[in-house]
Amino acid sequence: MTIYENNEIKNPKYLFHGSPKLLETIDPRQSSDSGNNHDNEDYAVFLTSSFLMASAYAFKDTIKERSNGLDWNFSIGYDSDSKEAVIKMDNVNIDDDIEGYVYVFPFDEKYDHTKGSTQYKCHDSIKPIDVVKIRFADYKNYYTINNGVQRTHNIWYISYFGGIIIHISMKWKISYVDIFLIVKYYNMFTLNIQIWIV
Numbered sequence: 001m002t003i004y005e006n007n008e009i010k011n012p013k014y015l016f017h018g019s020p021k022l023l024e025t026i027d028p029r030q031s032s033d034s035g036n037n038h039d040n041e042d043y044a045v046f047l048t049s050s051f052l053m054a055s056a057y058a059f060k061d062t063i064k065e066r067s068n069g070l071d072w073n074f075s076i077g078y079d080s081d082s083k084e085a086v087i088k089m090d091n092v093n094i095d096d097d098i099e100g101y102v103y104v105f106p107f108d109e110k111y112d113h114t115k116g117s118t119q120y121k122c123h124d125s126i127k128p129i130d131v132v133k134i135r136f137a138d139y140k141n142y143y144t145i146n147n148g149v150q151r152t153h154n155i156w157y158i159s160y161f162g163g164i165i166i167h168i169s170m171k172w173k174i175s176y177v178d179i180f181l182i183v184k185y186y187n188m189f190t191l192n193i194q195i196w197i198v
Contacts, residue, residue: 001130002051002103003015004051004104004130004132004186005052007050007051008171009049009050009078009083009118010048010049011167012049012107012185013107014049014051014104014106014107015047015048015049015066015104015105015106015108015111015120016047016048016049016050016051016053016102016103016104016105016106017045017046017047017048017054017057017102017103018053018055018056018057018058018059018060018100018101018102018103019057019058019061019100019103020058020059020061020062020099020100020101021101022101022131022133023101023103024127024187025125025126025127026045026103026125026126026127027045027046027125027130027147028043028044028122028123028124028125029043029044029045030042030043031044032127033041033047033062039096039098039117039119042121042123042184043123044121044122045122045123045124045125046119046120046121047105047111047120047121047127048118048119048120049107049110049118049120049121050078050085050118051102052087052142052167053076053078053087053118054086054102054103054165055100055102055134055139055142056076056085056087056139056143056178057076057100058100058101058102058134059100059136059139060074060076062098062099062100063089063092063093063094066092066093066094066095067092067093069089070091070092070093071091072090072091072092072093073088073089073090073091073092074087074088074089074090075087075088075089076093078117078118080116085118085142086144087141087142087143087144088143088144088145088146089144089145090146090147091145091146091147091185092145094140094145095134095136096135096137096140097135097136097137097148098135098136099133099134099135100133100136101132101133101134102131102132102134103128103130103131104128104130104131104132105126105128105129105130106129108122116143120178131142135157153182
């Protein structure tokens with residue numbers, strides 16, 4: 001846990017911005033909102049006082065790209081009653097090795113603040129005072145993930161028998177379906193896919 005994860009939500013010392021990209025400066029960008037919430041539609045740098053919410057944004061674009069073709073949903077919010085971040089993912093393609101970055105900025109009263117939320121907006125380019133590289137595996141337990149496709153990679157057998165044989169096992173777990181992809185090299189390349197319904 002970083003010191004930033006204990007940042008006070010309503011009286012913050014720091015503000016955060018999550019991105020899958022490593023950047024020196026964060027520039028304003030035009031945002032849109034599918035729910036037509038005008039507070040989320042602006043040409044600005046969007047910041048939050050919640051490190052956990054910023055972590056979700058650090059992974060969001062990568063997960064959306066990997067979930068292309070799926071009927072996915074990815075929502076990030078804040079419950080003012082429980083004072084907790086609410087991050088929910090449905091039918092997404094996830095991987096423990098997904099990485100992202102959380103950019104850290106000192107709190108500034110000049111930033112626009114959406115009342116009753118953790119959201120702040122800056123309309124100028126800003127440089128972070130710190131950048132924290134994070135992995136999905138370290139934060140997934142803080143999220144609600146429904147019907148997630150979990151992909152793991154494992155080289156499970158290597159031997160020598162009249163040539164080189166390499167077996168690589170890749171497993172996607174989709175609720176009740178396990179898919180095993182086995183790639184074999186033995187003087188030629190072959191591909192074998194097995195689907196098991198459990």
